[in-house]
Amino acid sequence: MAQIDVANMEGDIDYDTIMKEFGVEPFDRFLPQMKKSHLLFRRKIIFAHRGFGHILAAMHGKKPFAVVGGFNPSGNLHVGNKIFMDQLLFYQDMGGQVFIPISNDETYVFGKTDKLESATDCAMKTVIPNLIALGLDPKKTKIFISTKTSKAYELAVKLSAKTTFSSVKAIFGFDNQSNPGKIFYSVMQTAHILFPQLEEYGGPKPVVVSIGIDQDPYMRLARDLAEKIGFEKPSSTYNRFLIGLQGGKMSGSKPHTAIFLDDDEETVRKKIIGAFSGGGASLKEHREKGGNPDIDAACQYLKFGFEPDDKKLEEIFAGYRNGSVSTGDVKNLVIDRVTAFLKQHHNNVEKARKQVDKFLIAP
Structure with missing residues (x-):
């Protein structure tokens, strides 16, 4: 077995x-x-x-x-x-x-x-x-x-x-x-x-x-x-x-590999800017040869839910492959999406702290 x-x-x-x-x-x-x-x-x-x-x-x-x-x-x-x-x-x-x-x-x-x-x-x-x-x-x-x-x-x-x-x-x-x-x-x-x-x-x-x-x-x-x-x-x-920000498997014990739900906006920005790219070594090379969204950390964040529209995701991935969409374009989009989500989530967490007893099974 x-x-x-x-x-x-x-x-x-x-x-x-x-x-x-x-x-x-x-x-x-x-x-x-x-x-x-x-x-x-x-x-x-x-x-x-x-x-x-x-x-x-x-x-x-x-x-x-x-x-x-x-x-x-x-x-x-x-x-x-x-x-x-x-x-x-x-x-x-x-x-x-x-x-x-x-x-x-x-x-x-x-x-x-x-x-x-x-x-x-x-x-x-x-x-x-x-x-x-x-x-x-x-x-x-x-x-x-x-x-x-x-x-x-x-x-x-x-x-x-x-x-x-x-x-x-x-x-x-x-x-x-x-x-x-x-x-x-x-x-x-x-x-x-x-x-x-x-x-x-x-x-x-x-x-x-x-x-x-x-x-x-x-x-x-x-x-x-x-x-x-x-x-x-x-x-x-x-x-x-979901692949880690540096490639490979994401791990909660390795903070640089993941976006945590308590990360602030600046931390998110730094992590995504430094994330593993599937694009060309330079913008010029990327425009000429395109990139691989399947190994690009930011692209995968979109695939796993930060781009909810299937058609838009296909367009972004197609553009990334042909070079018309750059690594920077994708990373900036992911930064915007993730920080917006986390801003709302942080507010929701404070409200949720008062509701814990409604969810817990009695010992």
């Missing part, structure tokens, strides 16, 4: 090879069937799935379904996190109930913080207000902190008795140096994925999880255990990673 080190995934990613190795299916075939789609689907940023047909049937039939999107409270959110939130908001608009587990336990056992309390504090003061500020509806959203939610722990305990260390080791590649917290967390995240199917939330139902392919091992375990406790197998969609 193929493995990805979910804690240390780095470098360029061959998505076609990953689909074959992990047994996930291309998402393309669902596009003609979707009555309403998001740009992340249309632009093939969401490239693969497991069992999405169940979710599509629920949406078309106006049947209950849920969406799960977990977040790690190791620091402030960045634009890459926003992409997952855009998906949650799409499903919420389509009638889905949104569940957001905040994995303070993961933050601690994977060594992203020295204190569990620090992760919990980050969740309450930073992560949750930022998520709410992006547009969540309190009537359709349940947020819970992993170590503070007894129902999640109880579910994890039940699930832990339905698998073996041998199975978990085969999926995640644990060895003798892996701390026991990482091993138990694999079951805890499975509980997060299956949480919406508890009786108090309506019982078994279709559930979709929007994740990066690095998180697929958790989905495999969740799908393996779901039917053993009378739940439906969860579905999943997989999106491509």
Whole structure:
């Protein structure tokens, strides 16, 4: 069985090879069937799935379904996190109930913080207000902190008795140096994925999880255990990673690779001006030979949502390829779009701080 080190995934990613190795299916075939789609689907940023047909049937039939999107409270959110939130908001608009587990336990056992309390504090003061500020509806959203939610722990305990260390080791590649917290967390995240199917939330139902392919091992375990406790197998969609500002993978632990949701206007400007370019070495060369928007960081920010109009995006990319649109043109556009978004977001965060209790599940 193929493995990805979910804690240390780095470098360029061959998505076609990953689909074959992990047994996930291309998402393309669902596009003609979707009555309403998001740009992340249309632009093939969401490239693969497991069992999405169940979710599509629920949406078309106006049947209950849920969406799960977990977040790690190791620091402030960045634009890459926003992409997952855009998906949650799409499903919420389509009638889905949104569940957001905040994995303070993961933050601690994977060594992203020295204190569990620090992760919990980050969740309450930073992560949750930022998520709410992006547009969540309190009537359709349940947020819970992993170590503070007894129902999640109880579910994890039940699930832990339905698998073996041998199975978990085969999926995640644990060895003798892996701390026991990482091993138990694999079951805890499975509980997060299956949480919406508890009786108090309506019982078994279709559930979709929007994740990066690095998180697929958790989905495999969740799908393996779901039917053993009378739940439906969860579905999943997989999106491509937004490239870092310097090329390669974006990382929350490397501030120069990402735009963070608390960045000020000057920080955004400096980061984007210095971002990796797919254009020519000089303006003259770019005008003559054009550039490659597929490896250009600013162009990819437009593709991943900062240019909402598909036709305009095609025009910008075509101009970039033939040299009529320069790297500077694209970077200036992205600076304008990102700073406008963040200005509004910062205002929304201050309002969201007063609404946290409306979203939280009681311990």
